[in-house]
Amino acid sequence: MKTAAMSVLFAAAIVTCARPVAAQSGSARDPHAGHAMEQAAPAVGAGQVGAANLPPAEENAKALLNASPRHGEYADIALGGGGGTLRAWVSYPERKDKAPVVIVIHEIFGLTDWIRSVADQLAADGYIAVAPDLLTGKGPNGGGTDAFASRDDVVAGVRGLAADEVVTKLNAVREYAIKLPAANGKTASVGYCWGGSTSFAYATRQPGLDAAVVFYGSAPSELSTLAAIKAPVLGLYGENDARVNATIDAAKAEMGKLGKVFEPYIYPGAGHGFLRAQSGQEGANLKATQQAWPTMLAFFKKHL
Secondary structure, three states: OOHHHHHHHHHOOOOOOOEEOOOOOOOOOOOOOOHHHHHHOOOOOHHHOOOOOOOOOHHHHHHHHHHOOOOEEEEEEEOOOOOOEEEEEEEOOOOOOOEEEEEEEOOOOOOOHHHHHHHHHHHHOOOEEEEEOOOOOOOHHHOOHHHOOOHHHHHHHHHOOOHHHHHHHHHHHHHHHHOOOOEEEEEEEEEEOHHHHHHHHHHOOOOOOOEEEEEOOOOOOOHHHHHHOOOOEEEEEEEEOHHHHOOHHHHHHHHHHOOOOEEEEEEEEEEOOOOOOOOOHHHHHHHHHHHHHHHHHHHHHHHO
C-alpha cells in the first residue's frame, strides 16, 4: 500500500438499543475542532458515571485506577532496527487461564489516565490490555504524552504521527503482547476517536488481528484498502456525530461486497467521545456507554 494512501487513512481520525446506521451529512472541517468544547463542558451528574462493569468517565479515571485490585504496570517495548523503545501501560486480568490481548489505541489526547482506566476495565473483563503511548520519544527531552506542556501540544503531536510509523509501533506492541506468558495468542485492537480511526486502519495493515473495534472513529477513506482486512470490525458511534457517521455507509457497503464483517451501531442522542464524556448529551452519552461496552464484550467473546 502506498504511504500517501495510508496517510489519508490515519489522518481521517477524529474527534433505545443501538440501531443499524444510516448515512449522515458531514463536513470537511478540522476533525478535532469540537474536542476543546467537549473537554471544557461541566461534569453534570458525575456521581452517576463510572458504574461497576463499565470504564469510568474521564473525571473519575484516576481515582478508580488508584483503587483497582488488578496489576498494571508500564512496559518498554522494543521497536527493533535500532528504533528504541515504546512505552505502554499493561493491565492484567485476574484469571487462572491464558487471556486474549486487546491493544488499546488512545485518543488524540495521548496516553492519559482515562485510557489507562479503560485498559484496567478491559482487564476486569478478562483481557490483557496493552495501551501504548504512541507519542513516546516525540515529547520534550524525548518524553511521551506526559512531557508535553499542554493538551494542545499533545494534539499537535498526535496529528504529526506518520501512518507507517504508527503501524510499526502497533506491530511491535502486538508482537510483544502475544509473547507474554499469560497471553493465549489471540489479539484485537480497540480505539477511541483518533484511535478508533487508527484501529480501523490498522486492520487493513495487520492480517493477524482477530478483531477490531472502532469507537466513534472515521472509516478509511480509501475504500480499496478494505480488501486487505481479515478481522471482523465493530463500529460504535454517537448519533450527534455527523462528520464521523458520514463515513460509515460507504465502508459498510464495500465490506459487504467483499464478504467481510463490519457491524456498525449508532446510539441515539449520544455525541462524539461518549465513552469518556459520559455526563454529556443530557444522559445519552451514559446510556450509549451502558449499551456499547457490553456490545464490544460480546463481539470480543465471539471472535477472541
